[in-house]
């Protein structure tokens with residue numbers, strides 16, 4: 412089996428990144444993590460990646476005058492690492508259609524809601540405000556329309572009486588990690604692919 416070469420994009424804590432790195436330590440896992448790229452120099456996840464001896468790179472969005480320039484630099488970085496697949500894991504940048512077209516069907520994102528519900532930010536606050544009984548997380552292919560690409564896998568959690576955005580976020584995060592590990596395996600093994608007609 413030829414393992415797929417994967418880059419992980421982060422902006423912060425990187426707990427999903429960590430779950431993917433740990434899963435990929437198993438040589439049977441169909442993906443290897445070849446680099447971690449952050450758009451924020453201080454992202455905590457970079458330290459874990461470095462300690463795990465994974466190549467890290469910062470492409471600081473503040474150094475670029477436009478989204479297009481930032482995305483072009485990000486794209487070049489991905490190409491320089493000879494990457495097959497890209498996993499956005501708490502990567503808080505909206506990307507332009509040019510880069511997304513290039514990585515079409517080869518870029519995944521994890522989103523903290525049961526898509527198509529609660530696209531965008533503040534998903535836990537909005538679920539609680541709506542009195543939702545179920546919430547969860549989704550891994551989807553990234554397409555130009557925000558949080559709207561085809562879903563690879565989802566997992567639900569209950570919203571419990573007295574939940575705050577923090578308690579609900581923690582419950583969701585716990586299921587995000589195994590979800591992302593499973594979803595990446597499904598895509599890296601070729602079990603699931605995005606149809607070109609989407």
Ligand code: GAR
Pocket residue numbers: 421423424425426427428500501502503521522523531548584587
């Ligand atoms: C996760 O909950 C992820 O679903 C969310 O950010 C958190 C990152 O945590 N992503 C988004 O909101 C993307 N729109 P992590 O850095 O510990 O993986």
